[in-house]
Amino acid sequence: KNQVEQSPQSLIILEGKNCTLQCNYTVSPFSNLRWYKQDTGRGPVSLTIMTFSENTKSNGRYTATLDADTKQSSLHITASQLSDSASYICVVPRSNDYKLSFGAGTTVTVRA
């Protein structure tokens, strides 16, 4: 069973609107959680890395939240743009381990 679950699997939003992606994890012990953006035909690119003590972290119009107690994270996209169309992958490394647990990703489509 995957230790990182993401929802929804996909979503379509209109340009300028906001959306929120969810990530639940069971990886333990926990060290950090990462959100990656993967454009079609490209490799994943890191958006944010959140450690245990961080609740919120922003990168431009992307804001990630982390609740280590409930083992949930969200990625909020504000004022979406066409360039936000991509797959967003939640990644949780095992503590002190090189192996990453990947979520299946949420495919976001922004329409004009």
Place this chain on the structure above:
Amino acid sequence: DARVTQTPRDKVTEMGQEVTMRCQPILGHNTVFWYRQTMMQGLELLAYFRNRAPLDDSGMPKDRFSAEMPDATLATLKIQPSEPRDSAVYFCASGWTISDRAPPNNEQFFGPGTRLTVL
């Protein structure tokens, strides 16, 4: 602008043929990862190198896959013989660590991938 580069970007081959994919990690990075991405399985780790030494290749089918780092600027992933089920996008990623396990907050920087189609 330091980036991981991969060649070829696309490869179409016939079943049974040998396929070699190449990766140039970011200069100064000492860890290299090979991943495979499919719609069904998502991203899967195939191999992990640190300081050019293979530390983990448990994700690779041993009978047909091999990974090497001839030098610090080149990593290769070879499939021989290739099969249709090998069709996927193969990503190389590099990073830096001072221990034999990447510290948890070190990032892995991904290349653009090689899209492999085996007919």
